[in-house]
Amino acid sequence: MANKLIGFRAALLAGAILLGASPALAEAVLHRGNAGEPQTLDQAHTSINIEAFILKDLYEGLTIYDTAGKIIPGAAESWTVSDDGTVYTFKLRENGKWSDGSPVTAEDFVFSLARVEDPKTAAGYANILYPIKNAEKVNKGELGVDQLGLKAVDAKTLEITLERPTPFFLELLAHQTALPVSKASVEKNGADFVKPGTMISNGAFKLISHVPNDNLVVEKNPEYWDAAAVKLDKVIFYPIDDQAASVRRFEAKEMDLVYNFSADQIDRLKKSYGEQVRVSPSLATYYYAFDTRQEPYSDVRVRQALSMAVDRDFLAKEIYSGSQLPAYSMVPPGLQGYEPGFADFGTLSQLDREDKALELMKEAGYGEGGKPLKIEIRYNTNPNHERVATAIADMWKNTFAADVSLVNLDVSSHYAYLQEGGAFNVARAGWQADYADAENFLALSLSANKTFNYGHFENADFDGLMKKSYDEKDPAARAKLMHDAEVILMKEQPVAPLLTQADLWLVSDKVKGWADNVNNEHLSRFLSVSE
CATH class of the missing domain: 3.10.105.10 (Dipeptide-binding Protein; Domain 3)
Structure with missing residues (x-):
């Protein structure tokens, strides 16, 4: 009887080892060609889409774009707008956390938006937030930063007052310039807050490593409020501005997504890859x-x-x-x-x-x-x-x-x-x-x-x-x-x-959840890969 039990346990152990090696449990990794090396990962100093693709995986603004390119709630679960269209009150998610486990607060957003408008920051894209009351005057040094129309009503309630009604304000808040930073991290680490091992983010992913002109790796953030719905374990961005090299790597199945390829290749690629060639x-x-x-x-x-x-x-x-x-x-x-x-x-x-x-x-x-x-x-x-x-x-x-x-x-x-x-x-x-x-x-x-x-x-x-x-x-x-x-x-x-x-994309048929949209918004949190 004892020998039979030992044999049964051994069989169970062998089965467990085989199960652990099963492809079904393999790491879900998305390989993204990104068309160039980002200048920076500091929200206040970015302006181009190859930076935005990375930053919007790492951080989440008050609002975000869904797969169809429509505005939906992000770090804010809801908001109200005053009758005259000038006061927005955002309710942040109670379970919204930074990647270090600390809570995302209204004060973090006040700090982040004020940081962009502070002339000392010299943010190149400060003007995108000029609809906020006094933002332009603050940015030009005519008023103090404390005069901005920003108020943390409590830890999870943010009030933003505008200069005038701005119909597209919710879209502005989904821009990379309006992405939050951890106030505690920036005050502690200064300019180094963007570095791997130091960066604290509130998005679906966190920064693991960055080898300039080679690759940038982000990993699923377990502290993200909707982590259970994120299907990818890791995303690797490849900053390749050599379009021919990007296409070759796609054809060799080394990359799942390629942003921007040579337009004279459209007909050839469509013949070989059909709907994997996206012209939107x-x-x-x-x-x-x-x-x-x-x-x-x-x-x-x-x-x-x-x-x-x-x-x-x-x-x-x-x-x-x-x-x-x-x-x-x-x-x-x-x-x-x-x-x-x-x-x-x-x-x-x-x-x-x-x-x-x-x-x-x-x-x-x-x-x-x-x-x-x-x-x-x-x-x-x-x-x-x-x-x-x-x-x-x-x-x-x-x-x-x-x-x-x-x-x-x-x-x-x-x-x-x-x-x-x-x-x-x-x-x-x-x-x-x-x-x-x-x-x-x-x-x-x-x-x-x-x-x-x-x-x-x-x-x-x-x-x-x-x-x-x-x-x-x-x-x-x-x-x-x-x-x-x-x-x-x-x-x-x-x-x-x-x-x-x-927009020209190559999208492997392994990638699920992709949708073309005029805003060219493709958050990795909505994507998955299958073998």
Whole structure:
């Protein structure tokens, strides 16, 4: 009998060992290609989506986007809005915790939002929270930080007072700039609060390791309020800006997601991978900015001529294989209640545009028969952007006999250079809506926007119309003011919109829970992987 018991126990033990080795119990890991190395993981100093993809896995704002790109409760379980639309009262989740087990409090959010507006922080994206009462004045050093419209009513109740009703305020709170930081951690660790082993976060994942230009690893956060619903154990982000290398790794099944791939590969990839190739319309504009601080780009005629000479149909069809559309307005079409202020030359044929461009350039005294036109195009490293720049260089050479050269930097360095005020001739940029409102695109060109007004454009009439739009409460009248402002912008052409963008993703059929959406929001907490 004893021998039979021993044999039975041995069989149970063997079964347990086999069960432990079963693929069903294997770690669920998502491998995400992320198109570039983040400049930072400090919410106050980020601005681009490859940073947001990581930060929104690590931290959770008061509101978040679901898989369909709709706003839903995040760290706040509910909120109420005053009748006049200026006071938001958020109830934080009772079980909301930081990754060290300490509670997420209203004071953490007061500290985090105030930190962004504090001029000492020098947050490049502070303006996104300007709807908060006194935020702009605080950020410009005209008022103390204690004058912000922020109040911790109690540990789990946060009150935010606005300057004026802001229909898209809940969307602003889902932006990476509004993600919270642990007050205790920042006060203790200073700038080191972002480092692996030090970072304390409140999102579905926590930071485990970061090897720059190699990989960044996040792991499921057991303290997250909804940890039971998170199906992934780990997410590995790969900051690869070499699109061909990303595609090869996807094809070798080394990466489950790839963000941004060379558009000339769409047809080939679709033939091989079908619905794993995702081309989704986006509220995004691909544009070139002119540095208006220097000649000849300080001359509106030169800017207009250069913009007119760009064959946008060629860029859309030949370079992007029809996955993007020609753009003649800074605000992409499709925003409810808003009619873009299109550039008037958009109605002309390309030949007529080029004739008009030659007239303007000659009038300005540049090009063939005038002053030599020497142009440097800056762009962030990417095969698509290189092909666009090469094509535009040829267009400008052929039309104006211009001497055009190209220079490229990795994505972080490229945008850092522009945001820090570096001088340039022409620079490639792209803008994806932080919220579905025309203001988000037009505010880039305000003279007061020192971070994203790359070309340092100044126009009192444009600024004046935008200022009126901020004070206008009637939606139709507000939209008309912004439309009129955009008409000025498209006449002045400090920015030349080239394409209305689509997001290009490769999504392995192993990935479940994915949904295309115009906001390009894809939190890993909603995804899972299957073998």
